[in-house]
Amino acid sequence: MTGHVKLATLxxxxxxxxxxxxxxQSQVIGAPPEASNMKLVGSxxxxxxxxxxxxxxxxxxxxxxxxxxxxxxxxxxxPVNPMTGKAEPNGTSxxxxxxxxxxxxxxxxxxxxxxxxAGGAQMVRVCDGKTLPKGDPNAVYMLRTFGGEAHEIWxxxxxxxxxxxxxxxxxxxxHKNWWECETGIAFLxxxxxxxxxxRMTQIYDLSDPAHPVKIRDFGLPGQExxxxxxxxxxxxxxxxxxxxxxRVYFGYGTDKGGFxxxxxxxxxxNGPKEPTAENLRLPEISRMAxxxxxxxxxxxxxxxxxxxxxxxxxxxxxxxxxxxxDEEILNECLEPRQMVWFADVTIENRPMVISSYTVPExxxxxxxxxxxxxxxSSNESMAPVFYKKMAFIAFFNAGVRALDxxxxxxxxxxxxxxxxxxxxxxxxxxxxxxxxxxxxxxxTNNVETDERGYIYIVDRANTGLHILELTGPAxxxxxxx
Amino acid sequence: MPRSLSIAFAAAICAGIGVAGYQxxxxxxxxxxxIAWPFPRDGWPAGRAFRCATEACGGDVEVYVRPKIGFxxxxxxxxxxxxxxxxADLDLISQRFVPLAPGEVIRIDEMAGRIRxxxxxxxxxxxxxxxxxxxxxxxxxxxxxxxxxASAPEVERAALEFLGTDAxxxxxxxxxxxx
Numbered sequence: 001m002t003g004h005v006k007l008a009t010l011x012x013x014x015x016x017x018x019x020x021x022x023x024x025q026s027q028v029i030g031a032p033p034e035a036s037n038m039k040l041v042g043s044x045x046x047x048x049x050x051x052x053x054x055x056x057x058x059x060x061x062x063x064x065x066x067x068x069x070x071x072x073x074x075x076x077x078x079p080v081n082p083m084t085g086k087a088e089p090n091g092t093s094x095x096x097x098x099x100x101x102x103x104x105x106x107x108x109x110x111x112x113x114x115x116x117x118a119g120g121a122q123m124v125r126v127c128d129g130k131t132l133p134k135g136d137p138n139a140v141y142m143l144r145t146f147g148g149e150a151h152e153i154w155x156x157x158x159x160x161x162x163x164x165x166x167x168x169x170x171x172x173x174x175h176k177n178w179w180e181c182e183t184g185i186a187f188l189x190x191x192x193x194x195x196x197x198x199r200m201t202q203i204y205d206l207s208d209p210a211h212p213v214k215i216r217d218f219g220l221p222g223q224e225x226x227x228x229x230x231x232x233x234x235x236x237x238x239x240x241x242x243x244x245x246x247r248v249y250f251g252y253g254t255d256k257g258g259f260x261x262x263x264x265x266x267x268x269x270n271g272p273k274e275p276t277a278e279n280l281r282l283p284e285i286s287r288m289a290x291x292x293x294x295x296x297x298x299x300x301x302x303x304x305x306x307x308x309x310x311x312x313x314x315x316x317x318x319x320x321x322x323x324x325x326d327e328e329i330l331n332e333c334l335e336p337r338q339m340v341w342f343a344d345v346t347i348e349n350r351p352m353v354i355s356s357y358t359v360p361e362x363x364x365x366x367x368x369x370x371x372x373x374x375x376x377s378s379n380e381s382m383a384p385v386f387y388k389k390m391a392f393i394a395f396f397n398a399g400v401r402a403l404d405x406x407x408x409x410x411x412x413x414x415x416x417x418x419x420x421x422x423x424x425x426x427x428x429x430x431x432x433x434x435x436x437x438x439x440x441x442x443x444t445n446n447v448e449t450d451e452r453g454y455i456y457i458v459d460r461a462n463t464g465l466h467i468l469e470l471t472g473p474a475x476x477x478x479x480x481x
Numbered sequence: 482m483p484r485s486l487s488i489a490f491a492a493a494i495c496a497g498i499g500v501a502g503y504q505x506x507x508x509x510x511x512x513x514x515x516i517a518w519p520f521p522r523d524g525w526p527a528g529r530a531f532r533c534a535t536e537a538c539g540g541d542v543e544v545y546v547r548p549k550i551g552f553x554x555x556x557x558x559x560x561x562x563x564x565x566x567x568x569a570d571l572d573l574i575s576q577r578f579v580p581l582a583p584g585e586v587i588r589i590d591e592m593a594g595r596i597r598x599x600x601x602x603x604x605x606x607x608x609x610x611x612x613x614x615x616x617x618x619x620x621x622x623x624x625x626x627x628x629x630x631a632s633a634p635e636v637e638r639a640a641l642e643f644l645g646t647d648a649x650x651x652x653x654x655x656x657x658x659x660x
Contacts (some may be wrong), residue, residue, distance in 0.1 A: 197563070228578065254550075434659070
């Protein structure tokens, strides 16, 4: 073997070693969590159900967490509810988190039969009856999906004994809704049977949850019934800036070919409603196309953000920012990295990406840990404690990441927390040469915050709920004592 | 050998190892030949493209086929014709296509899905017939689209005969199984 061939062989061996996970940091049961400037306050196993959306609601003198679940797994389609002793399809967990160190599981409301994305009740939003224009002032309303086939509204004034109020059914898929509590307007991600897309938006007036009033169907031209030709990618979820902001920010695509759509809320609600291409185009202000490599799972608006760097500029010292979070779909980095993008939408018809954030893969050997590595979602609370100061990103096997976003042109990670795995943590597999190869890793799926400054993360791989708080310099970013 | 060439040599060896299961085999089945993937990069890795210009194919027919890993509804699979409209890569050829009839169920090896005939309006105003196929395995899709100037049934017959050949089926199976 010549010297050059030896060198080539050594380099090749090195490449293969690096690529096959020589530095992987697989999680093991019993190992402590990995953390920086975040610490665990309390946890609950959520009956080992795969978790999606958490919503934390201040209800009287209590704090209640409502957590949506995916369907069960192939191994355990209907986990047993220890409170009833019965096997129940995954639905909604209701947990009293008034004392975050000792969360108390109150109730599981079963969801739709079916495993993974095909079952459960992934989404949940909550509004007080006294806030809704026509709600029962004594009621607290929880809007949830019921698998893909329906939306439901429950009265959870007594969170341990919810009562079903309303059901909107007959759909082919549902997903990440938005509900304006002050107006009752709800943007329900649905799959109307006659539309050409799996998911579009149905807009309802839910100001009186007992009597829903349909306003219109909305989607992209090409998705409407009767259209032909190419079908634009499906909606994932909207976030409304309410009547004051008069904008709705829709995210389309999940992990590919996504875009942000900025919509005039007033024209959307009050414009012509027949789902023609022209009427669907009317309320749109602009669209910002993303790379074909990325989608828009969450489009979180932060309007009129003062930018310190621009403080002395005569114009443009505050900016309208939308944080766009992609969703990683495939395990073990088998697709382009899904991450976080900040768009300056101050000039609405010329939105522009100004910065990005991802977890450095090498910081944890995340591509080899197992499961998904990449972003999924952000907190969506606009409570002052964190709004426009910090954002929390669920990053699957890299846990939750705390970002200082006060300068959205230069977002900076200031903390993270990766929970320990437990015996309940489910495996995640990839197919190699026709066979499954599986690993066990945390899969932080969603994150939400409350007005007190606690951070709630939930796990897609059945590890439950972890309640966190900031420590050290990260607390200072939020102005917490 | 210069150091830079050693590194290039090493990288080439490694690349060869990495794609060993995905070797593109040149094909020549009754007039079919593999051609370069003719479309710009999009969200999915490029697939394989083939052309047949003989009478056996009914004229000039092209077939484009690729896996879309992680794109399918894991439980329901390719449930309806709208799904074929959305995923079968017709839009790579033309944004303007109109289905000619309701689709039909199809099975390629162990993968079930749907096939549908379309009329394509090309950029130059001409009309082509096209066939869109989408089949699934667990959460993954395999899509194929065929186009030509012949009638839709002729294009369909030629495309299905080609996709049914052993070499193409073996490649499709390997591509869907992570090889």
